[in-house]
Amino acid sequence: MLKINKTILIFFGPPGSGKGTQAEMISKKFKLPTISTGELLRQEIKDRTKTGKEVEKIISKGKYAPERIIKEIILKRIKNKDVKAGYILDGYPRNKKQLNYLIKNLKQGEVNVLAILVDVSDKEVRSRLGGRRVCGCGATYHIKFNPPKKKGICDLCDSKLYIRDDDKPSVIASRLKIYHKEVAPILDYWNKNDKLIKINGEQSIEKVQKDIIKELKKHKI
Numbered sequence: 528m529l530k531i532n533k534t535i536l537i538f539f540g541p542p543g544s545g546k547g548t549q550a551e552m553i554s555k556k557f558k559l560p561t562i563s564t565g566e567l568l569r570q571e572i573k574d575r576t577k578t579g580k581e582v583e584k585i586i587s588k589g590k591y592a593p594e595r596i597i598k599e600i601i602l603k604r605i606k607n608k609d610v611k612a613g614y615i616l617d618g619y620p621r622n623k624k625q626l627n628y629l630i631k632n633l634k635q636g637e638v639n640v641l642a643i644l645v646d647v648s649d650k651e652v653r654s655r656l657g658g659r660r661v662c663g664c665g666a667t668y669h670i671k672f673n674p675p676k677k678k679g680i681c682d683l684c685d686s687k688l689y690i691r692d693d694d695k696p697s698v699i700a701s702r703l704k705i706y707h708k709e710v711a712p713i714l715d716y717w718n719k720n721d722k723l724i725k726i727n728g729e730q731s732i733e734k735v736q737k738d739i740i741k742e743l744k745k746h747k748i
């Protein structure tokens with residue numbers, strides 16, 4: 528069973544919405560640890576645990592980690608002492624199945640759950656992700672927001688920049704399609720229960736952050 532906590536914040540947003548950045552900032556401000564399934568999985572792999580080895584095999588085949596493992600690592604993580612006052616979920620629940628599991632385990636006791644949607648239009652997502660350029664040296668650019676000095680060339684090492692597979696138009700389209708299909712019923716649930724905070728994500732990072740804090744205060748967080 529999941530341990531009951533005071534505050535649980537769940538961040539949602541399409542790829543490129545900056546929800547991860549926002550979750551991190553809120554985590555620091557409210558002193559709630561962020562629990563990211565992606566990070567937990569990477570840690571398991573790094574620590575060479577039994578689970579980590581299993582996940583590595585699955586991921587290397589281009590598949591997603593199974594539900595059973597996601598549950599296992601989330602449960603393990605929220606048994607830590609540091610989540611006593613609550614925690615922030617990033618990347619979970621991702622689908623209806625995970626949502627039901629979470630709800631089932633939250634029913635007992637007193638807990639304040641809020642879902643925060645960092646809302647960004649598909650058009651904006653396409654522009655944000657589609658404009659990204661990366662270099663083999665690790666540097667990243669954006670043709671509009673952070674362009675290199677010379678078009679298509681890395682400022683740091685003079686190499687030719689390229690578009691990550693994930694940022695190609697067809698891949699962005701399919702990522703958006705999956706996002707909408709999976710997240711819609713989840714948002715619907717929180718909305719019906721008056722637990723959904725919708726934030727305009729098409730503003731500066733600072734303004735988005737301000738808006739989130741304002742809403743959290745309204746909800747007595």
Ligand SMILES: [Zn+2]
Nearest residue numbers: 662664681684
């Ligand atoms: Zn470079």
